[in-house]
Amino acid sequence: MDDFSRLREIMVASQLIPRGIKDNRVLEAMRKVPRHLFMPLPLWGVAYEDNALPIGEGQTISQPYMVAVMTELLELAGDERVLEIGTGSGYQAAVLAELAREVYTVERIGSLADNARECLAGLGYTNVVVLTGDGSRGYEEKAPFDRIIITAAAPQVPEIIIGQLKEGGIVVAPVGERFSQIVVKGRKARGVLVEEFQVPCVFVPLVGEYGWKS
Numbered sequence: 001m002d003d004f005s006r007l008r009e010i011m012v013a014s015q016l017i018p019r020g021i022k023d024n025r026v027l028e029a030m031r032k033v034p035r036h037l038f039m040p041l042p043l044w045g046v047a048y049e050d051n052a053l054p055i056g057e058g059q060t061i062s063q064p065y066m067v068a069v070m071t072e073l074l075e076l077a078g079d080e081r082v083l084e085i086g087t088g089s090g091y092q093a094a095v096l097a098e099l100a101r102e103v104y105t106v107e108r109i110g111s112l113a114d115n116a117r118e119c120l121a122g123l124g125y126t127n128v129v130v131l132t133g134d135g136s137r138g139y140e141e142k143a144p145f146d147r148i149i150i151t152a153a154a155p156q157v158p159e160i161i162i163g164q165l166k167e168g169g170i171v172v173a174p175v176g177e178r179f180s181q182i183v184v185k186g187r188k189a190r191g192v193l194v195e196e197f198q199v200p201c202v203f204v205p206l207v208g209e210y211g212w213k214s
């Protein structure tokens with residue numbers, strides 16, 4: 001086991017299991033995906049600490065716990081088509097790619113999308129497609145999706161996104177004010193999203209037509 005694998009074991013044992021992450025497939029993916037490779041080299045020494053970290057362009061890679069909890073809420077069994085909005089570093093997309101059949105991930109900032117695409121390809125992920133554009137509109141071309149995860153803060157889950165979710169599908173998103181939100185899990189039943197409120201969180205804003213305007 002190399003040093004980074006050991007740090008991932010410690011991350012899972014000290015940050016995820018004690019806070020209630022139970023899904024073994026999620027824990028296994030968190031043990032496996034090399035989070036440090038999704039961030040700039042000077043940050044590798046703190047890559048497995050209990051924080052969100054800067055990835056450039058004023059954006060962040062989410063805290064490991066937040067990645068784990070949002071992933072667990074998606075209830076992935078392995079055969080799903082997943083849409084992620086807010087690729088950022090590509091780390092969450094890699095965790096999703098370990099647990100689902102196909103992942104489409106959309107990032108509005110071209111340089112971040114390029115880095116994420118390169119990193120995911122370098123690690124051999126062939127079931128992730130990284131797209132550049134305004135993900136607040138979703139990705140109509142490949143809809144409907146079994147699961148949708150928004151990893152940037154939105155005032156609410158955009159209606160257009162709910163329209164791209166299959167009946168019975170799950171959406172997970174940080175929803176609320178600009179500087180404080182709650183992770184919401186919604187299941188689509190008879191065309192309507194039935195929502196449960198989960199953990200408080202702080203995400204960078206979803207900027208776009210159906211998010212914040214700037």
Ligand code: SAM
Pocket residue numbers: 059060061062085086087088089090091092093106107108109112133134135136151152203204205206207208209211
């Ligand atoms: N999931 C990411 C990861 O694993 O590193 C972290 C996402 S970061 C907290 C939020 C990302 O959402 C930023 O990279 C930001 O540029 C992106 N974003 C914001 N608004 C967006 C939009 N309308 N469409 C696509 N991406 C957006």
